[in-house]
Amino acid sequence: PFLLLATNRGCPFNCRFCADHVYYGKRLRKFSTKRIADEIEHDVKNIGVSQFLFWAESFTLDRDHALSVAEEIISRKLNIGWVCNSRVDQVDQEMLDVFKQAGCWMVGFGVESGSQRMLDLMAKGTTIGQTRTAVAMAQKAGLQVTAHVMFGYPGETREEMRATLDLVKELDFDFAQFYSVVPFPGSELYAQANKGGWITNRDWRFFEQNFSVIKTPELDPVEVEAFRSRAFREFYLRPGQILRTMRSLKTP
16 A cells, blocks of 8 residues: 655656646745655554655655655654655765665656667757666665656657667666657647647547557657567566566565
């Protein structure tokens, strides 16, 4: 049993695939450290839930705030486990070590692509080198690490999809989420895909990350979805990954 716990809203970055600013805004707003810790304490004492997903576009958008929350959890001796999401350019070793001490057991990074050219096209504002460094620091802190990546962004080639999968396998992530790129209304990508006539399906039920609805000169939706399925198989059916997953199980 776990709960989502909101810590902050809003993101100042300009990733072209993202529509979060439409409903969360770009200005960062944070719940106070006390309010977050009080909510955790209430959930533990009154509901019996001690596992949490800190729900935010990125928990680490404000370093001081993120550290303050972790330090308050330690100060109150709250015996909990929690996970969070972050950008690869917004973590450091001290932060991740404190997170671990406060009960964090996993961090998810928006890796997006193993191609620097694609990261630049997405306006992600990160580098492959930053991804490597962030993952290494998280692993050094004793955290499990999840990669969030996407396939089918306009301009991406088959070779670049392959490079993304290869990077995720090379960096030894504990988990990986492979998504199809979705032109969410409100995103810059949506306007671009509309203008280019790339959207192949206007049924909103398929505007989610298990489906590809963008056809580009390089890739069509069937090919993207097929590679996504292949990526899951290649990543999770490796003998080492199977053993790691089995070792993490708590009960038969």
